[in-house]
Amino acid sequence: MTTLRSIRPHPQAQVPETAMVLAAGLGKRMRPLTAMRPKPLVEVAGKPLIDHVFDRLRGAGVKRAVVNVHYLADAMEAHLKHRVKGIDVAVSDERAKLLETGGGLVKARDLIGDQPFVCVNSDNLWVDGPVDSIKLLSALWDDAKMDALLLLVPQALAHGHRGQGDFHIDAMGRITGRRKPGRLAPFVFTGVQILSPRIIADWPEGAFSTNLFWNRAIAAGRAFGVVHQGLWFDVGTPSAIPMTEAVLADG
Numbered sequence: 001m002t003t004l005r006s007i008r009p010h011p012q013a014q015v016p017e018t019a020m021v022l023a024a025g026l027g028k029r030m031r032p033l034t035a036m037r038p039k040p041l042v043e044v045a046g047k048p049l050i051d052h053v054f055d056r057l058r059g060a061g062v063k064r065a066v067v068n069v070h071y072l073a074d075a076m077e078a079h080l081k082h083r084v085k086g087i088d089v090a091v092s093d094e095r096a097k098l099l100e101t102g103g104g105l106v107k108a109r110d111l112i113g114d115q116p117f118v119c120v121n122s123d124n125l126w127v128d129g130p131v132d133s134i135k136l137l138s139a140l141w142d143d144a145k146m147d148a149l150l151l152l153v154p155q156a157l158a159h160g161h162r163g164q165g166d167f168h169i170d171a172m173g174r175i176t177g178r179r180k181p182g183r184l185a186p187f188v189f190t191g192v193q194i195l196s197p198r199i200i201a202d203w204p205e206g207a208f209s210t211n212l213f214w215n216r217a218i219a220a221g222r223a224f225g226v227v228h229q230g231l232w233f234d235v236g237t238p239s240a241i242p243m244t245e246a247v248l249a250d251g
Contacts, residue, residue, distance in 0.1 A: 013141070018066065023068060024071065062118060090111050092108035103208050116141060117195060121191030125244060126231060129229030133151055148223045149194045149225070150192075150225045154187060159233045160244060167186075175217075177218065
């Protein structure tokens with residue numbers, strides 16, 4: 001039996017045409033490197049973090065990206081205009097108010113469209129394993145039973161991550177719960193996922209986290225996880241950069 005935790009050597013999938021790239025955060029943990037530039041433009045392994053993300057999106061076949069901006073938005077927009085090639089980019093402007101991840105999805109809803117979409121944190125850095133991770137998510141996406149499909153990494157393999165895990169999943173990949181206070185959870189969210197636009201519903205005003213949408217999907221049994229088989233790095237602080245580059249240099 002094939003489960004969401006198993007590897008498909010060559011996943012055949014209809015990759016979503018659109019991605020939402022979350023790039024509006026303040027990058028406080030990355031100070032002082034973010035004093036004069038947004039976190040997605042901090043360089044790791046020779047290029048800005050957001051360029052690593054766009055490399056993965058293009059490689060998977062994503063055609064367009066919606067990118068939200070807030071902190072140092074002019075610098076972000078200039079980079080998107082002059083440095084990002086091979087993918088159409090639309091900007092969701094949050095200059096007036098930072099909306100967090102959930103509020104950012106709400107504001108970008110009309111730009112995202114009505115089909116399932118890839119959603120990626122712009123400060124992610126990951127290396128694919130045997131298969132392209134976005135293609136693997138796409139191959140396992142089942143619109144009839146899923147509202148969210150998250151790429152997860154085992155806690156023990158989450159390079160640079162200082163948290164205690166995020167989720168529990170069953171043998172079929174269904175997310176069965178969140179980490180409880182004072183406990184560990186075996187899987188960490190990588191910041192890469194496929195979402196259905198129908199998950200963006202009944203939202204509060206203003207800023208809020210995607211956790212609201214996830215919790216509803218978990219309660220309804222419509223949230224699933226796929227275990228990442230490559231490398232993943234939590235590049236959240238300046239000290240994490242040399243560690244990440246050292247692991248990448250080792251191949």
